[in-house]
Every structure is written in structure tokens, then in C-alpha cells.
Amino acid sequence: MLSDIEIAQRAEMKPITEVAASLGLDEKDLELYGRYKAKISPMVWERVKDRPDGKLILVTAITPTPAGEGKTTISVGLADALHQLNQKVMVALREPSLGPSFGLKGGAAGGGYAQVVPMEDINLHFTGDIHAVTTAHNLLAAIMDNHLQQGNELNIDPRRITWKRVMDMNERALRNIIIGLGGRPHGVPRQDSFDISVASEVMAVLCLADNLTELKERLARIVIGYTYDAKPVTVRDLNAQGAMAILLKDALKPNLVQTLGQVPAFVHGGPFANIAHGCNSIQATRLGLKLADYMVTEAGFGADLGAEKFLDIKCRVAGLKPNAVVIVASIRALKSHGGVARADLTQENVEALETGFANLEKQVENIRSFGLPAVVAVNRFPTDTEAEISKLSELCQKFAVPFALTEVWAKGGAGGLELARKVMAAAEQPSDFTFIYDQEQSPKEKIAAIATKIYGAAGVDYTAEAERDLEAIHQQGYDDLLVCVAKTQYSLSDNPALVGRPKDFTITVREVRLSAGAGFLVAVTGQMMTMPGLPKKPAALAMDIDTEGRITGLF
16 A cells, blocks of 8 residues: 555646646746745735635535544545536645654645645645744744843833744743853843744734735734733734744735646645644635635534634634535544544444444534534545444434545545535535624633634633633723634533533633734633654654655655
């Protein structure tokens, strides 16, 4: 069996100019990054912005498990299948972070015969967007520390600086550090730390900005810390937004690549799916809706996290309205939610499947609570038995949700034709899209709405620290910001051990962080790790490159 990288390396790609031509774009609309990658000029939006939108298809999933669901693979395979049905289609995905790529999780370009290519480039440096975010973020950190060194005119309290440094690699040793040692010429000593680059608020800002002007305005609103008398200090106070925007001017432009089925694909932006909203850029999604009849995109993690943030944050900011939502599951993953150990997932277990179905049922309910039609896509594995498939079909029919087996990993678009037809039918249904909370509600009311309606919690508790955070946010006038809940992706609750569909639990908010540039409050539950560490055997140890530049071991 060929690996993902071997499949990608054997693919016959079109020159990116030909891919762009299928969208009605020519070479002057592109900024070429070699033969198979390009950025889209901002002039294109000005030319197409008055066109009617195509149909927006969101791909989400059940609560993730170690068994795997295959959300990105389904997204790419669905786009290829729609193309095979003679539809004009695009797909938009997030950019992979180097940390997970060299650590444990792997890349984010799909898999098997449902991938975006050139896979190696996308999973490595690509067009440098994440590096630009890293540099802009750390430029701000340098300007801030220089301000302390040069007299601290803004009266910034070094103990209350909230702006960390970032790097796009898993490095646990940098989670807590001391900087400024070595005497007066070397800066002001203080405690600091690193996050992974995709957790930077700069990345969230980049993905929510419509244009360069809005980018600068959002950057200017970022709060980097507080003065000795507890007043917020912003990027505007440091006058750093212009320099940061210079570093981000090219990263703001969507990246165009293609799928193995030669469908145009935007891979642009990659905010952390916990600490931020976890989906590709607004620019890429909105532009794709103008260039294609169907725009397939995905949100991070399960529907309780990624889809909720896509719908309540991204759609509200960008004025988007999905036409249908695909919820990805696998029989293996449902059995995992039914209590089956990972080593036993290849064994038939209809009873565990039925128990685990409760998680899928809740995620379908979540999408319906937004007033949107849902379609279940089951990523088929060779170990799935006829009895298990029959039971899952029966459960979906009983719950009145369309259901399609997919084999896009093995067959590409041809393995997703049934799903594509059901998605097209669902997208024609009337819908009544609504948000889970009103922006005018208080932060606690917004958090409660998400916790009770989406997670199924009985209520929300707050630590003393979270209460202090909310009081400060109120005093500073930020109550009207949207809410981004940071919780474990492995459970509907804030306890990763509670799989399936837990009942009678409460969510505990332990702190509330301000992301004023992004325009939301981050309600942190559980232990959120924004700088991952490497596993005992990192994926990097299996990677190599030969004398001809051919990469091996990259998935």
C-alpha cells in the first residue's frame, strides 16, 4: 500500500495557471510561487465581489478519537466528487503547522487519494504565511520589551504582560522561561513563555480580516498587557501595527493549489482550533464563494468546537450562511465512543457502535440547533462489517439524517459520489440559520448558551480567577465581544475522559482571556496547552531527504 506522500509524489499536477484558468483567472491575477502554487491578487476580489455567492458546504465531525475520523480527507474527496458530477467547485482548508507535522498528529492536506497537492510544500514551509505570523508576533514582543528598556513611558507593569513569544514548532522547554538576564544592557528581566505560532492572536486576526486596512485596525486593538494602574495597553499605544502589517501583507493573500482530482483549492490561514476559531481565512472562503458554485470548507475538531466557532464567530463576522453541513464519522470512532479500547476496534461490536452513536446524534442536534441541514459522511474502513454498517444506517434513518458511506481515501472523488449527491440535495433545502447567542448578551450568558445548548452541560462554574477576569473585562468595556470557548476536543464536556454523550456535567471556566484584535473572549476550561511537546518518538525521526531532494517519511 502506498503512503500518502508516495501517492502525492506520483500525482500529475496541472500548472497552477491552468488551475486558475478554470476559475476564470489569468496570470496577472496570480503571484506565482513556483509552478504549482500561487497567491491571489487583491484585485480579483474587487472584480468579483458583486457576483452571487455559490453554495457554502461546511464539513465538521463527531468528537475526535484516536481511531480517526478523516475530516480533511472527506472535505477534499467531497470536492473531487462534486467535480466528477460536473459541478464548479472549490475547497478551502487551513494551513498545517510544522509542530504537529514533525510531532505526532501529522499534516493537514487530506490523505490517500483525497489530498491537496503539492503535499510536501503545503505541510512544510508552503508560501511562508505562518513564518510571517511568527515574525510579526515576535516583532511586537521585541518592541514591547524595548519599550520597557527605554524608560517605559506607557508605565507597563512587567508582571502583567500577556503577550508571549511564538514559534512554529513543538518545544515544551519554552513553556516557561526567564528573559532579560545578563545585566542592564540586555533588557528588563521578567518571566515569559512561548506559544506555538498558530495559537497567536495575530493568526486569528489574519484569518478574520477582509483587507489590509481592517488587518491594521484589528492589530492595533490587540491588548498586550496592563499598566501599573490596571489599564490595558494596546498595539496602537506602541504604534506597532504598521510594521506588523508590512510583515503580513503577503500572508493576507489566499494561497491557490489543487486537489489530486485537479479541483482548485485555497489553503490559507490556520488559527488554533481551541484557543481561537480554528478555520481558514474569511478572504479565502468569501472569494471561493464568488468563483465557484460550491465552496467546501472545514472547521477544526468536532461540531461542538469547530463548527460552533465557524458559525457563531466566522459566519457572524463575515456575513456567511452555510447551505449544508457534513458531519464526518467512522464506525471505528463510534465504537471508541461506545467504550471499545483502541486495540479492539477492528473487532465487530454492534452494541458499542449503538452506544457510541449518541455522540453523533448530539452533533447532528448541534447543527440543527443552528437551523441548518446535516448530512452524515461515514469514512469507511476495511474492518467495518456489514452488520455494523447496517446498524449505523438504521440508526441514521431512525434519526432522520441523510447518511452516506464514503471511500474517498481509497478511490478519490469516485468514492464520494453518493455523499456529493446527498449534499447537493441538502443544500437545496430551505434553512433558518440562527446563532446560538446574541452578541448583546453578557459574557456569562454567551458562555452558558454554548455550554448548555451545544455541549449539553447542566451549567457553568467559574473560578475566582475567571470572575476577576470577567469583572476586568466589564470595566474595560469589552462585554460585547464574541465568545470562543477553549476546551478539550476529546469530549463534549471539559473532561477528556468523558467520551460518548456525557450527562449532568458542569463546565468550569478557570480564566477568561481577552483577544480584542480578533474580537472575542477566550473562556478557558480544563488545561489548555498552547505550546505542545514532542512525543517519545516524533514523526520527524522517520523523515529524510535524498540527494535529488526527494522527501520520504512525511506521512
